[in-house]
Amino acid sequence: MASYRIWYALNSRDLGMGLDWCSKQGTLPVLPCEDEDRTDTHMQLMSINAESLADVFRRMQGEVWSPNGEGRKLIEQLGLSHTSMSVGDMIEDVATRTFYFVDRVGFAEIEHPEDDESSYDYFNRYIAGDR
Numbered sequence: 159m160a161s162y163r164i165w166y167a168l169n170s171r172d173l174g175m176g177l178d179w180c181s182k183q184g185t186l187p188v189l190p191c192e193d194e195d196r197t198d199t200h201m202q203l204m205s206i207n208a209e210s211l212a213d214v215f216r217r218m219q220g221e222v223w224s225p226n227g228e229g230r231k232l233i234e235q236l237g238l239s240h241t242s243m244s245v246g247d248m249i250e251d252v253a254t255r256t257f258y259f260v261d262r263v264g265f266a267e268i269e270h271p272e273d274d275e276s277s278y279d280y281f282n283r284y285i286a287g288d289r
Contacts (some may be wrong), residue, residue, distance in 0.1 A: 159207040162214050165190075165200040165248035165257075166238050173199065173246030176262040187248060189257055189268065200248055201236050211249055211258055211265050218243035 167173045172185040180186050188197040195202040208214040216222065220241035223229060229241050249258045249265070258265040 159209055161205060161207055161252040163205050163250040163252060164203045164214070164218060164243070165250060166203045166236075166240065166243070167200055167246040167248075168237065169199070174244065176245060177259045177266045177268075187246075187259060187268065189248075201238060203232075203236065203238070205252070214249050215243055215260065218247075 167187075172183065173180060173187060175183075177186070187199045190197050190200070190202070206214065206217060208217055220229065224241055233239070233241055243260060245260055245262055247260045248268070249260065250256070251258070257268040259268050
């Protein structure tokens, strides 16, 4: 099993439209630096072990990880608004530090900006298709 960090969207209104829509609107997710647990767009919720991205998605449905509502207090304390993983959330592969955006269909890999690259430059590269 691989280790993953779960990042839930703070405001899923725009992000919930999918990555292509976000790129056209200039509202791409902000990826965290090494030791951050929060960005302008996401909050780290937890770490889990799973077989695949699909397995992570399955395990992060509210009826699986919080069948009796026990996760609701954690969700509220973190300022989040949803228990089940959905479009706009992110999954980080801990071993490779690769981020995957939960998209409208499947998952989209998001390249982490280079250390000397601003988020603005990263967004422009993404929009131009130079990923």
